[in-house]
Amino acid sequence: METLYQKLEQDPRYTEGLKACFNCGTCTAVCPAAAVSDYDPRMIIDLVQQKDEAALEQLLRSDTIWMCGECLSCKTRCPRGNTPCYIIQALRALSIEGGFFTDSGQGRKQLALKRTIGEHLLEYGYCIYIDEISLDMYPEQGPVWQWFLDHRSAILERLGASYKMDRAGALRNIDEVTMNELRQIFEESGAMKRFEKIEAASEEYARKTGSRFGEGKDEYFNRLYHGNEAGKNDE
Amino acid sequence: MMNKNENWERYQKEIADDHYYFARSCIRQNFFPAAEDLFMKILRDVLHKDIFDDPKQTSCTGIAYHSGLIPMETTMSVVARQFALMTEAGYRNFVCSCVTSFGIYTEVLETWKHFPDTEKKARDILYRSCGKRFEIPENLVHTSDIIYKFRLDIEKQFRYYLKNQIDGKPIRVVDHIGCHYAKIFPEKGVGGAEYPYVLAGLTDAWGGEQVDYPERRHCCGFGFRQYLLKSNRGYSITNSKRKFDSMEPYRPDVIIANCPGCTYFLDRWQYVIAEMESKTYGENGYGIPVLTYEELAGLLLGYDPWDMGLQLHQVAVEPILEKIGITFDPDQKYTGTNGESMGSPASPLHIKSV
Numbered sequence: 053m054e055t056l057y058q059k060l061e062q063d064p065r066y067t068e069g070l071k072a073c074f075n076c077g078t079c080t081a082v083c084p085a086a087a088v089s090d091y092d093p094r095m096i097i098d099l100v101q102q103k104d105e106a107a108l109e110q111l112l113r114s115d116t117i118w119m120c121g122e123c124l125s126c127k128t129r130c131p132r133g134n135t136p137c138y139i140i141q142a143l144r145a146l147s148i149e150g151g152f153f154t155d156s157g158q159g160r161k162q163l164a165l166k167r168t169i170g171e172h173l174l175e176y177g178y179c180i181y182i183d184e185i186s187l188d189m190y191p192e193q194g195p196v197w198q199w200f201l202d203h204r205s206a207i208l209e210r211l212g213a214s215y216k217m218d219r220a221g222a223l224r225n226i227d228e229v230t231m232n233e234l235r236q237i238f239e240e241s242g243a244m245k246r247f248e249k250i251e252a253a254s255e256e257y258a259r260k261t262g263s264r265f266g267e268g269k270d271e272y273f274n275r276l277y278h279g280n281e282a283g284k285n286d287e
Numbered sequence: 288m289m290n291k292n293e294n295w296e297r298y299q300k301e302i303a304d305d306h307y308y309f310a311r312s313c314i315r316q317n318f319f320p321a322a323e324d325l326f327m328k329i330l331r332d333v334l335h336k337d338i339f340d341d342p343k344q345t346s347c348t349g350i351a352y353h354s355g356l357i358p359m360e361t362t363m364s365v366v367a368r369q370f371a372l373m374t375e376a377g378y379r380n381f382v383c384s385c386v387t388s389f390g391i392y393t394e395v396l397e398t399w400k401h402f403p404d405t406e407k408k409a410r411d412i413l414y415r416s417c418g419k420r421f422e423i424p425e426n427l428v429h430t431s432d433i434i435y436k437f438r439l440d441i442e443k444q445f446r447y448y449l450k451n452q453i454d455g456k457p458i459r460v461v462d463h464i465g466c467h468y469a470k471i472f473p474e475k476g477v478g479g480a481e482y483p484y485v486l487a488g489l490t491d492a493w494g495g496e497q498v499d500y501p502e503r504r505h506c507c508g509f510g511f512r513q514y515l516l517k518s519n520r521g522y523s524i525t526n527s528k529r530k531f532d533s534m535e536p537y538r539p540d541v542i543i544a545n546c547p548g549c550t551y552f553l554d555r556w557q558y559v560i561a562e563m564e565s566k567t568y569g570e571n572g573y574g575i576p577v578l579t580y581e582e583l584a585g586l587l588l589g590y591d592p593w594d595m596g597l598q599l600h601q602v603a604v605e606p607i608l609e610k611i612g613i614t615f616d617p618d619q620k621y622t623g624t625n626g627e628s629m630g631s632p633a634s635p636l637h638i639k640s641v
Contacts (some may be wrong), residue, residue: 087525
């Protein structure tokens with residue numbers, strides 16, 4: 053059976069991202085996530101390069117790997133040519149593939165991302181789509197957005213967009229042939245399998261913890277997406 | 288040691304002269320739905336360039352990729368499909384409107400160079416899924432690169448300049464460069480990552496004054512999954528606030544950004560900070576207006592701000608219009624195609640909106 057490190061070494065982002073870290077901490081100094089939380093990329097890279105299988109598994113089950121914002125500021129500044137963010141990308145993929153992600157509150161939130169961004173891609177061909185952006189989910193959009201939503205067809209017509217139209221332009225309907233090609237790519241390249249894995253592992257976690265688990269933007273989704281009343285994680 | 292000129296040379300990039308295949312941005316189409324057509328209008332009407340807007344394109348999937356949601360192979364194969372569309376349409380110069388996409392395309396091409404198996408795999412997946420093949424673009428740039436390249440040609444047709452009509456001084460411009468424009472591959476961005484010039488060059492050429500401030504290179508705070516999940520948004524607003532607090536003492540007149548996400552966050556988080564803390568960063572209770580590079584060019588060319596969609600910014604743009612001396616009709620701000628009234632958005636409590 054392959055070890056976690058053997059799996060990690062098959063990911064180009066891991067081999068490209070980790071050369072040899074001498075722990076200077078430049079990545080942490082420049083990191084926006086470290087600026088606003090106790091996230092510390094230097095510690096992660098140091099841990100990963102120890103090649104301790106048990107410590108790696110613990111990391112994959114933790115919130116830590118989900119705190120990065122993937123801005124890649126660390127890539128620019130590392131004096132040794134490491135890219136902590138690439139390593140994070142590889143760790144996140146392995147955490148989902150290995151089914152470890154449901155052991156952390158932040159990892160479990162991948163379900164909410166699958167049910168928004170993932171499903172927007174499969175339904176519309178866009179990562180985000182106007183009809184799915186409500187003020188309840190995105191209150192920072194402000195009153196201008198509500199006005200836009202209320203009058204979207206007329207405003208988009210004035211602005212020359214192609215909303216709901218079968219022609220080139222902003223917010224056009226993406227034709228079925230194109231959508232089928234996109235969905236087929238998702239099927240062939242492993243995205244659909246990953247989505248199924250996220251759903252199945254999330255359902256199993258919900259069952260174990262006695263939470264009701266349905267489809268779409270259900271109560272379980274809302275807890276993950278909105279956070280609890282204190283604005284913290286899901287439980 | 289390289290001398291200054293050699294160092295600068297290293298961060299110049301090839302920007303094709305004409306005939307572009309245009310790849311749209313998910314965020315811009317939704318949040319700034321007129322900006323991309325404005326970009327193409329400037330290319331076609333002002334610069335007389337050929338640019339192809341393909342209805343068969345899709346999202347590049349970059350937002351999903353950087354949220355840890357989809358495999359690298361998926362994004363590579365979607366990128367391969369976009370390149371196949373470019374090849375089928377007879378183009379070789381690929382221009383993307385999104386900085387996340389620009390980072391994705393650049394990253395994919397670099398990865399294919401260093402890990403040829405990944406390119407082969409993407410080609411196989413693309414062929415099995417869609418029956419398509421593709422050529423690698425000869426030139427890959429971001430839309431802001433093109434405005435930068437032709438900044439002096441565009442300027443020749445300006446009606447206005449970055450000069451404050453009230454005090455006669457240059458307009459003070461904060462430029463914000465999206466992280467994925469040059470922080471991943473500094474040699475792929477005009478000016479590199481430490482001293483990017485792609486927007487500062489517009490400020491210099493169009494009569495403005497660059498605002499240099501301590502957090503100039505700090506991320507806007509998108510963070511992908513840190514914004515896309517409501518429970519995680521403290522990350523995003525805190526990083527934007529760090530920038531606003533840092534730039535405030537320099538009293539900027541306007542912020543320009545080349546990344547769709549950054550433009551959105553620097554606009555919307557000013558509104559949220561005002562509503563949460565009664566704190567505004569502009570003058571007289573306004574925020575600092577946030578524009579894209581083509582919106583700024585469009586204003587200076589004399590286009591109607593409301594035809595450019597500036598009424599969809601949450602931070603009112605009127606203060607910068609008035610400083611530059613741009614003629615506009617406030618009564619047309621919230622009207623439809625035939626001038627019909629569509630009411631107006633509710634007014635925020637703590638930030639002036641009109």
